[in-house]
Amino acid sequence: MTETSITLTLNGKKKTLRVRPNELLLNVLRDRLFLTGAKYGCGIGECGACTVLIDGRPALACLTLAVAIDGKEVVTVEGLARGDELDPLQEAFLDHGAVQCGFCTPGMIMTARSLLDENPSPSEEEVREYIRGNICRCTGYTSIVSAILSCAQEKEGA
Amino acid sequence: MNAQNQTNTRLLLPEFEYLRPETKAEALHFLDQHRDKNVHILAGGTDLIVKMKTGALSPRYLVNVKDIKELSGVRQINGALHIGAVTTLAALLRLPAIRSGYSALYEALRSMAAPAVRNMATVGGNLCNGSPAADTAPALMVLGTVCTLSSVAGERRLKLCDFFLGPGRTALLPGEMLTELLVDGVRPDSGSSFLKIGRVSADIAKVNIAVYLERDGDRVADCRVAVGSVAPTPLLLDSVVSFLKGSTMSRQVLSEAGRMVEDAIAPITDARSTAEYRKAISRILAEEAMQAAWVRSGGEVPR
Secondary structure, rough: OEEEEEEEEEEOOEEEEEOOOOOHHHHHHHHHHHOOOOOOOOOOOOOOOEEEEEEEEEEEOOOHHHHHOOOOOEEEHOOOOEEOEHHHHHHHHHHHHOOOOOOOHHHHHHHHHHHHHHHHOOOOHHHHHHHOOOOOOOHHHHHHHHHHHHOOHHHHHH | OOOOOOOOOOOOOOOOOOOOOHHHHHHHHHHHOOOOEEEEEEOOOOOOHHHHHHHOOOOEEEEEOOOOOOHHOEEEOOOOOEEOOEEHHHHHHHOOOHHHHHHHHHHHHHHOOHHHHHHHHHHHHHHHOOOOOOOOHHHHHHHEEEEEEEEEEEOOOOOOOHOEOOEEEEEOOOEEEEEEEEEOOOOOOOEEEEEEEEEOOOOOOOOOEEEEEEEEEEEEEEEHHHHHEEOOOOEOOHHHHHOOOOOOOHHHHHHHHHHHHHOOOOOOOOOOOHHHHHHHHHHHHHHHHHHHHHHHHHOOOOO
């Protein structure tokens, strides 16, 4: 297998590294760059634990070849905070006790971030629909949904 | 690790060579060059990478076509939709023309997976994967979709209903690639719908069904009905069509057509459902999908 050099923007910083074709983005993030926020859950696109943003939209790092993200922008949960200041969604997850074992939390937060960027004032139903690919095996959905809703802007005229 | 083990996935994929063409012509050249060497096309990867992780597939060459601009996006020409094969499901869902004019396709896309997978998965990939349960298949079939299959030798056109040959098998020849889908413009007094039953929402279908209808007053002027997950390929049901065409719409016609759908299919029992359930539920789904398409074509709710 031929190693390839790829350049990506990772959490705002340009990175160049050499990867083998069969390396998955998730392996590169966790094992080589030590960004262990994204998790290996099911490995087949069912659970959402490995969700990161690629070019601004949620995608599954466990089904993405690292070599295929050459030239793209990747944001992981580690890239959400600004210095010591957490993203409002991260604060909300803490405030609402929306973390039990924590395994689904990074993926859940990345998906929720994308939802709020697309639709700043979602209804509860829209939140539940949008996070349907992120599985919480502790079944803490009620507090997760309230945490996300607490970051929603009030609808104009509501 | 045991390659037969289909439930555990590998952290690392088997080895392969990776090719990233910049243009369609270059992609076709790679496919031709490696046509006898177990070459696979990589688009969204949500099916292919899973198959590689479970050991079901071990390609020697992967040709990544996902970032080829001329294969992506939707153009509207004289009312018809020209859908690039690597257009993502999410991009199609965001398109107002699909939401307003092609209900069957919109509803199929809405029923599929979750936002992250829809951002990755492509419509061409969903079709070329050749699953009998592919949700875009029956929707695009009833909308009369024509595929463009390209190779270094040129292009040919094939109706989507002739594209599927069996589970995982399509009409694509070695060296060929699905490059575009052509869907006709929306006709007046027409309507379509898609319904599916899965175990939970976003699941793979136990049964899916799509209906397209053209209405002339209180009669069905033309129609197409397709079902998935009940045969080795998604199926266009001609018997139901010849019955419905020309009929005056009524509750009785709907239930007769629903019974014909049930009779026309011979599903299997598998991990997702039993044959008996698939038959029984397909009748109900068919009635509901036909009624929805009829109402969307401007018809009254049948009594």
